Amino acid sequence: MHYTSRAGKLFDAFNIGFLAIVAIVTVYPFWDTFVVSIIPLEEYLGSSIHFFPKKVTFEAYSYLFSMSELWTSYGVTLFVTVVGTAISMFLTVTAAYALSRPGLKGSRVIMFLFVFTMMFSGGIIPTYLVVKNLGMMNTVWALIFPSALATYNLIIMKNFFNALPDGLVEAARIDGCNDLRILYKIVIPLSLPAISTITLFYAVTRWNEFFNAIFFISDKELWPLQLFLRSMLFENESSYSGGGDNAFLLGPSIKMATVMAASIPVMLIYPFFQKYFTNGVLIGAVKE
Amino acid sequence: MEFVDSEPALNEAALQKTAVRPPERVRKRASLFRYIWFNRYLYIMLVPALVYYLIFHYIPMYGAIVAFKDFSITKGILGSDWAGFEHFRYLFSQDKFWEVIKNTVIISLYRLTFGFPAPIIAALLLNEVRAKFFKQSIQTVIYLPHFISWVILGGILINLLSTDSGVVNNIIKAFGGTPIGFLSEEAYFRTTLVFSMIWKEFGWNTIIYIAALAGISPHLYEAAVIDGANRLQRLLYLTIPLIRSTIVLILILRLGGIMEAGFEQIFVLYHPGVYRVSDIIDTYVYRIGLTDGRFSLAAAVGLFKSLINFTLLVLANWLSRRLGEQGVY
Numbered sequence: 001m002h003y004t005s006r007a008g009k010l011f012d013a014f015n016i017g018f019l020a021i022v023a024i025v026t027v028y029p030f031w032d033t034f035v036v037s038i039i040p041l042e043e044y045l046g047s048s049i050h051f052f053p054k055k056v057t058f059e060a061y062s063y064l065f066s067m068s069e070l071w072t073s074y075g076v077t078l079f080v081t082v083v084g085t086a087i088s089m090f091l092t093v094t095a096a097y098a099l100s101r102p103g104l105k106g107s108r109v110i111m112f113l114f115v116f117t118m119m120f121s122g123g124i125i126p127t128y129l130v131v132k133n134l135g136m137m138n139t140v141w142a143l144i145f146p147s148a149l150a151t152y153n154l155i156i157m158k159n160f161f162n163a164l165p166d167g168l169v170e171a172a173r174i175d176g177c178n179d180l181r182i183l184y185k186i187v188i189p190l191s192l193p194a195i196s197t198i199t200l201f202y203a204v205t206r207w208n209e210f211f212n213a214i215f216f217i218s219d220k221e222l223w224p225l226q227l228f229l230r231s232m233l234f235e236n237e238s239s240y241s242g243g244g245d246n247a248f249l250l251g252p253s254i255k256m257a258t259v260m261a262a263s264i265p266v267m268l269i270y271p272f273f274q275k276y277f278t279n280g281v282l283i284g285a286v287k288e
Numbered sequence: 289m290e291f292v293d294s295e296p297a298l299n300e301a302a303l304q305k306t307a308v309r310p311p312e313r314v315r316k317r318a319s320l321f322r323y324i325w326f327n328r329y330l331y332i333m334l335v336p337a338l339v340y341y342l343i344f345h346y347i348p349m350y351g352a353i354v355a356f357k358d359f360s361i362t363k364g365i366l367g368s369d370w371a372g373f374e375h376f377r378y379l380f381s382q383d384k385f386w387e388v389i390k391n392t393v394i395i396s397l398y399r400l401t402f403g404f405p406a407p408i409i410a411a412l413l414l415n416e417v418r419a420k421f422f423k424q425s426i427q428t429v430i431y432l433p434h435f436i437s438w439v440i441l442g443g444i445l446i447n448l449l450s451t452d453s454g455v456v457n458n459i460i461k462a463f464g465g466t467p468i469g470f471l472s473e474e475a476y477f478r479t480t481l482v483f484s485m486i487w488k489e490f491g492w493n494t495i496i497y498i499a500a501l502a503g504i505s506p507h508l509y510e511a512a513v514i515d516g517a518n519r520l521q522r523l524l525y526l527t528i529p530l531i532r533s534t535i536v537l538i539l540i541l542r543l544g545g546i547m548e549a550g551f552e553q554i555f556v557l558y559h560p561g562v563y564r565v566s567d568i569i570d571t572y573v574y575r576i577g578l579t580d581g582r583f584s585l586a587a588a589v590g591l592f593k594s595l596i597n598f599t600l601l602v603l604a605n606w607l608s609r610r611l612g613e614q615g616v617y
């Protein structure tokens with residue numbers, strides 16, 4: 001296509017400029033956070049806008065990394081992310097595959113039961129009571145099971161499986177494969193883009209887990225990263241255990257260092273999955 | 289194609305061996321069993337998900353009856369005495385309840401009004417960019433905040449918007465203005481909430497529209513160019529009508545979530561000084577349920593919310609079908 005018209009060129013220039021500004025506004029807060037985390041307090045208090053650090057110090061990070069609470073919460077979050085994501089993927093892939101087989105009796109009813117939960121829920125208090133009755137309060141399982149399966153992800157996965165050529169599955173069946181083997185040997189290897197995308201979605205949700213944690217976890221030993229972050233970011237300086245004056249002086253830098261420590265893993269990972277998002281959502285959005 | 293419906297032939301033969309054929313009903317049941325046995329692995333695969341939905345979604349739906357009981361932990365759900373609509377009657381007589389409903393609806397409508405068009409506009413603008421590298425870089429950048437939790441973003445926002453040392457207020461001061469308490473003053477709190485929510489999610493929400501736009505056949509544009517349509521005409525008469533059903537679909541889903549005003553974000557950012565304008569149903573449920581231990585009352589609020597959401601979704605879907613669009617179900 002050709003836009004030789006002057007209005008077209010002018011529009012392009014404005015469009016690109018505008019989008020660039022939007023992008024800058026979106027990332028600037030993260031840059032600012034990074035800068036605050038590595039500058040000494042004098043510089044933080046002295047300059048009004050610190051776009052580039054004049055002096056760099058990693059005091060805040062060394063203070064942060066010396067806190068045992070950080071490592072405990074990292075441990076909890078890592079466990080919940082790895083085990084939780086594995087469980088979520090197991091539930092999602094098995095159910096999605098079964099539901100993607102054309103004409104399986106009862107699958108429409110089951111699908112409706114699943115989708116209905118997106119529209120109506122009993123509310124958080126009854127869920128709380130279920131978790132309590134299962135004896136899961138103050139266990140990592142309370143962070144894993146109550147939101148183990150996301151119907152939205154299930155739908156994307158199912159539609160992806162639907163889009164695979166039917167002949168493949170049929171041929172494998174004629175060769176004597178049962179459905180477990182077909183799923184494991186054929187369908188999963190062919191669906192790696194979708195599977196890795198959904199895995200990322202689950203993993204990020206787990207990493208950012210907060211909602212279940214504040215409802216179900218009161219034991220500080222089991223605090224996931226996000227609860228540790230909250231105590232660091234939103235509670236008074238006095239609550240920094242054992243830090244004394246040092247912690248107070250580092251105040252804003254420590255907070256921002258904590259933010260960086262919690263978000264860098266996610267920032268590093270998601271761009272690699274990006275090319276799959278659009279495709280995944282495209283396939284997931286197509287209705288049968 | 290229809291392999292799941294095809295019956296295994298050997299079982300058919302086995303059935304015919306019996307001298308007296310079983311009555312119709314028994315045979316039907318037998319064939320259903322054979323069907324299930326033939327597809328047993330598929331049904332087994334459904335079991336874990338069914339168990340999950342049963343425990344964590346359907347039992348809580350049943351458990352919502354605590355809203356109609358005087359729930360006591362020791363007596364359990366079944367053992368607790370019935371209270372009828374007492375909790376609802378009590379709630380509806382409370383000014384606080386209506387304040388919370390009002391806040392939820394206002395914040396949610398703000399989010400809808402400003403947050404709904406933002407990703408559509410962004411996707412349309414991105415669609416006009418031809419330089420692939422630039423387009424992808426912008427996309428990568430605007431997706432970022434979606435992946436970061438509200439706790440982290442809350443910390444960043446407080447740093448950015450603080451009245452004495454935040455960048456935004458420093459800029460305002462540099463231009464001779466007076467600092468604004470974006471997060472501390474009632475007058476600004478909701479605006480800050482809505483603006484930061486859009487900042488976090490607009491990029492991510494473009495995905496579905498970008499996918500829809502990518503699905504439009506280039507031939508249509510070529511034909512339009514030959515017919516002499518300019519860029520604006522192509523946008524108005526081709527692009528927008530073609531993504532209309534996606535827009536409607538998202539809108540219906542958003543309407544079904546009108547009672548969701550963003551628990552995590554508000555929970556992280558609010559404080560007693562701004563409760564009057566920011567306390568929403570979910571934060572209210574959290575406080576009366578978990579902090580005060582009034583489970584039945586909190587469950588009543590939660591159930592009320594779910595019912596309104598559900599009703600709105602059904603209405604929106606019905607309306608959309610009346611207007612000739614697809615609807616969610």
